[in-house]
Amino acid sequence: MMIREDMEILSHELVADKTYKMTLKGDMPSHVIQPGQFVHILIDSSDSLRRPISIADVDLTSGTLTILYKVLGKGTASMAEKPVGEHLDVLGPGGNGYPIEEVSASRALLVGGGIGVPPLYYLAKQLKEKGIDVTTVLGFQHADAVFFEDEFRELGEVIVATNDGSYGSKGFVTDILPSLDGRFDTYFSCGPAVMLKAVSETLDDFDGYLSIEERLGCGVGACFACVVPAPEGDAKGYRKICRDGPVFRTGEVIL
Structure with missing residues (x-):
């Protein structure tokens, strides 16, 4: 409500x-x-x-x-x-958030980019309370844009990547993911659609959750400013980020 x-x-x-x-x-x-x-x-x-x-x-x-x-x-x-x-x-x-009550994994990977990082912090705290080990990968454009690294580090391992290499690893969050193979059972990601598409393709062997950080219109589902297509064969044909999301299971929408 x-x-x-x-x-x-x-x-x-x-x-x-x-x-x-x-x-x-x-x-x-x-x-x-x-x-x-x-x-x-x-x-x-x-x-x-x-x-x-x-x-x-x-x-x-x-x-x-x-x-x-x-x-x-x-x-x-x-x-x-x-x-x-x-x-x-x-x-x-x-909106609908991450269904924390459905998570049964013992190790979780969190992947955030830019202003998509904030909602992952409360998620990380909730996962930690459930006894789930958390590894977080944070991506930013440059060193001056980095925030909440210390806060996430209190909850588990943190790896930071910057586009220009001015802090942490140089490159995108997806450049980090192959090195983490075998260290998580499920993943949660938040960021712009282009980043989420790359993350989901890199982690296509895993089920996870994607939170789309995009501009919304009305924010209550009354308009069609934040529509994303659903897979072929879906009766509705689309999802509204503000009402049906912003969190979706992998495969629920087409990025």
């Missing part, structure tokens, strides 16, 4: 190149069912367009949730100026 509330900004800081971490307090955390869900934030009352942002962490004890976002346009630039103590109009939680 989605709710709408004004959430208080408890903390707000720059953590990497154009990337901010914000902690919000309210009743929303108690409604989050799965890691991988998102919230829809109205940044300015003069702008009716809400911005969908993945949930990076949830703390039920303190009643807080954490988001990370990158400044990419006017809306996120405006949000970057929001001070601690101000309130934001938040709708959520939206």
Whole structure:
């Protein structure tokens, strides 16, 4: 069930190149069912367009949730100026996340790229609580864009790749995956569709889950701005990222 509330900004800081971490307090955390869900934030009352942002962490004890976002346009630039103590109009939680209750594997591989990294953090914490060993591969464009490496390292092994080689291994996350053969039973990935396609093709011998990090329209399934095709023979023929996803099983959609 989605709710709408004004959430208080408890903390707000720059953590990497154009990337901010914000902690919000309210009743929303108690409604989050799965890691991988998102919230829809109205940044300015003069702008009716809400911005969908993945949930990076949830703390039920303190009643807080954490988001990370990158400044990419006017809306996120405006949000970057929001001070601690101000309130934001938040709708959520939206979408279907990673079905943590269905995971029976003993070793999991997490693969994230750029702003697709945040939702994997809450997932990693949930997997660790289930006693599942976690290995995480994080991909960024360059050294200044790297974030949350230390946080993931507290939960298991972490390997970082940058496109230009300025930090960690040079190349893409898919360049790392062959070296991890035999060290995981299932995988979870989040990032742009082009990255997810490459990851799923590289790991085609494994069943996994893919979370598509793409721009959404309405965010509640009312429009067709975030449609992805389903495999041939599927009665519906398509899936909406915001309503049916953003998390899909491998083979459920065509990337």
